[in-house]
Amino acid sequence: MAEKNLIAWNVDEGDYPSSASMDEKLKFLLRYAVLAPSGPNNQPWKFAVNDGEVVVMADFDRTLPDVEPANRTMYMSLGCVLTNLLLAAEHFKMGYEVERFPDGVDAETIAVVKFKEDAGKPQFPPDLFDEITERHTNRGAYDDRPIEAEKIEEMKEAIDGAGFKFDVLTDTKSRAKMAEILGKSHKIQLGNKAFRKDLARWIRANNEDAWDGLPGYAFGYSDFDSFFGQFIFGTFDTSTSRARKEMALMNASPAVGVLSTDAEDKWIWVETGMRFEKLFLTATKLGVRFDLFSQPVAIEEIRREMIEILDVNHPQILIRMGYAPPAKHTPRRTVEMVLAGK
Numbered sequence: 160m161a162e163k164n165l166i167a168w169n170v171d172e173g174d175y176p177s178s179a180s181m182d183e184k185l186k187f188l189l190r191y192a193v194l195a196p197s198g199p200n201n202q203p204w205k206f207a208v209n210d211g212e213v214v215v216m217a218d219f220d221r222t223l224p225d226v227e228p229a230n231r232t233m234y235m236s237l238g239c240v241l242t243n244l245l246l247a248a249e250h251f252k253m254g255y256e257v258e259r260f261p262d263g264v265d266a267e268t269i270a271v272v273k274f275k276e277d278a279g280k281p282q283f284p285p286d287l288f289d290e291i292t293e294r295h296t297n298r299g300a301y302d303d304r305p306i307e308a309e310k311i312e313e314m315k316e317a318i319d320g321a322g323f324k325f326d327v328l329t330d331t332k333s334r335a336k337m338a339e340i341l342g343k344s345h346k347i348q349l350g351n352k353a354f355r356k357d358l359a360r361w362i363r364a365n366n367e368d369a370w371d372g373l374p375g376y377a378f379g380y381s382d383f384d385s386f387f388g389q390f391i392f393g394t395f396d397t398s399t400s401r402a403r404k405e406m407a408l409m410n411a412s413p414a415v416g417v418l419s420t421d422a423e424d425k426w427i428w429v430e431t432g433m434r435f436e437k438l439f440l441t442a443t444k445l446g447v448r449f450d451l452f453s454q455p456v457a458i459e460e461i462r463r464e465m466i467e468i469l470d471v472n473h474p475q476i477l478i479r480m481g482y483a484p485p486a487k488h489t490p491r492r493t494v495e496m497v498l499a500g501k
């Protein structure tokens with residue numbers, strides 16, 4: 160990995176500072192937290208480390224007001240961060256307690272995690288730790304072979320718990336229905352200029368040295384095409400071609416998943432993100448790739464269609480699933496860049 164903005168991925172557990180102070184150890188755990196996925200790789204997080212505590216905060220300067228005013232994906236992304244942090248703590252034999260929204264649900268502090276040196280009862284399968292540095296979103300075409308039933312079962316178990324549900328659709332008709340829903344949502348969202356401008360802020364050329372955002376290569380664009388990406392995306396309505404391409408990819412994939420919840424509020428979105436990251440790491444372990452879509456659940460009329468088809472209360476994310484060679488990682492800010500020093 161030669162690019163500077165990918166160095167965060169080079170974390171090596173052999174560098175864990177076992178004889179340093181608690182706060183130095185916590186800063187090391189954060190090296191795993193920052194590898195979490197987030198909406199358009201906007202990394203809407205900041206942290207403070209004080210006296211054995213990690214304060215996990217939302218960074219409201221990194222939200223997408225025209226794409227999703229409710230900030231659902233921001234809260235879900237912060238949940239993904241929490242899973243990586245707690246999984247790393249369990250790996251290095253630390254115990255922890257999580258306090259939710261200590262300053263209220265509208266405050267920037269999402270959680271305060273108090274750590275102690277002796278391990279508590281683990282809540283994650285230990286083998287998921289090694290997958291944190293392997294996990295990535297894969298937007299390419301998937302192999303034409305089914306995902307084995309026992310792997311689907313293991314992924315469903317990763318979501319287990321009252322109030323959360325993971326539907327996996329493998330038959331041609333159901334996948335086509337979800338592809339249609341995805342196509343419709345692309346047309347509505349990408350046809351809207353304010354939405355495009357909001358998202359264009361996170362689109363990058365392949366060779367940009369930004370520490371966040373979506374490089375063109377994540378969508379299979381050449382260096383040349385990616386150079387014009389932000390301008391084209393922000394300026395023109397490309398919804399028809401994008402919808403056609405993504406519908407074809409979904410129809411040709413062996414499975415489509417939808418993660419849903421019985422109820423929803425800000426903490427449930429955080430918890431959905433925590434479980435979603437556990438699911439994503441489990442899939443990575445099983446060799447199953449994910450491509451993610453938050454668009455359909457952000458548009459009320461499309462969301463209602465999903466609710467009817469799936470007979471669920473609140474769909475939270477749509478996932479295309481299958482097998483493919485690994486894709487390249489996307490940039491991440493380093494721990495030093497996200498420590499707010501609060």
Ligand SMILES: Cc1cc2nc3c(=O)[nH]c(=O)nc-3n(C[C@H](O)[C@H](O)[C@H](O)COP(=O)(O)O)c2cc1C
Nearest residue numbers: 196197198199200232235295296451452453454489
């Ligand atoms: C809650 C959530 C929603 C996401 N929604 C989308 C989406 O709608 N479209 C998309 O292309 N990627 C989506 N992603 C994937 C992110 O763009 C991806 O995680 C990010 O670019 C970092 O790349 P990585 O997952 O390869 O580390 C989403 C990720 C999360 C966590």
